Amino acid sequence: MSTIFRLDSSIRTEGSVSRAVADTLEAAILEAEGGDTTVTRRDVGTQPLPGDVWATSAFAGFVPETEWTPEQRAAKAFAAELADEVVAADVLIIATPLYNFGVSAHLKLWIDTLISDPRFAPGTETVKGKPAFLVVARGGGYGEGTPRAGWDHATAYLRRILEDVWQLDLDVIETELTLAEVNPQMAELRDLAREQLAESHDAARAGGRSVTLKLRAAAA
Numbered sequence: 001m002s003t004i005f006r007l008d009s010s011i012r013t014e015g016s017v018s019r020a021v022a023d024t025l026e027a028a029i030l031e032a033e034g035g036d037t038t039v040t041r042r043d044v045g046t047q048p049l050p051g052d053v054w055a056t057s058a059f060a061g062f063v064p065e066t067e068w069t070p071e072q073r074a075a076k077a078f079a080a081e082l083a084d085e086v087v088a089a090d091v092l093i094i095a096t097p098l099y100n101f102g103v104s105a106h107l108k109l110w111i112d113t114l115i116s117d118p119r120f121a122p123g124t125e126t127v128k129g130k131p132a133f134l135v136v137a138r139g140g141g142y143g144e145g146t147p148r149a150g151w152d153h154a155t156a157y158l159r160r161i162l163e164d165v166w167q168l169d170l171d172v173i174e175t176e177l178t179l180a181e182v183n184p185q186m187a188e189l190r191d192l193a194r195e196q197l198a199e200s201h202d203a204a205r206a207g208g209r210s211v212t213l214k215l216r217a218a219a220a
């Protein structure tokens, strides 16, 4: 039996591209793995973590456990619950939009709170080598040579945490120009946007199949 941990951070459910591509990926894994796979979900887009949990948990890290206040104890237990979900999974799917040229605040809060658990602090190897997918949706275009090249300040940060700090075996699936469908000023980019979206779904299907092979090889 294998377990998928899936985190969504889009603040919308209707029409969400990051959720749709993550759905394709999840379905591909479920199909390839057969019926014996469970999915653990965290939807920080529609159910954000409590705003003060990270600071309370982080500060508790500087105080001996015997001196923790009830609030610090609760925040630490909450961070441990988030950590348990990731540790228990065989594969991670983290889906996120680009918001205001940066990382979703809700996703950042999840990452910061997770890092406040000792198992996910920089320098630890708790999830080293675990297969993971980062699904990113961006409304605009940020390719080399475009006016906003370099303005996506989310993806590099997320790679830093997922690949370098937590040392996950990361696959990134990116879709751009998602606003072309609704923004008349981007109308001429619609064909390109549709092509990119189709490619992302293809990459999700292929990624789902190949991670299943990795999981089987690891279990053998």
Ligand SMILES: Cc1cc2nc3c(=O)[nH]c(=O)nc-3n(C[C@H](O)[C@H](O)[C@H](O)COP(=O)(O)O)c2cc1C
Pocket: 010, 011, 012, 015, 016, 017, 018, 019, 096, 097, 098, 099, 100, 101, 102, 137, 138, 139, 140, 141, 178, 179
């Ligand atoms: C509040 C907000 C801020 C956004 N900021 C950006 C941005 O800075 N750059 C960008 O390319 N798209 C931006 N977008 C567009 C989203 O990245 C795009 O719609 C993406 O597809 C959202 O993910 P979703 O489809 O999974 O909801 C923003 C959207 C919202 C709602």
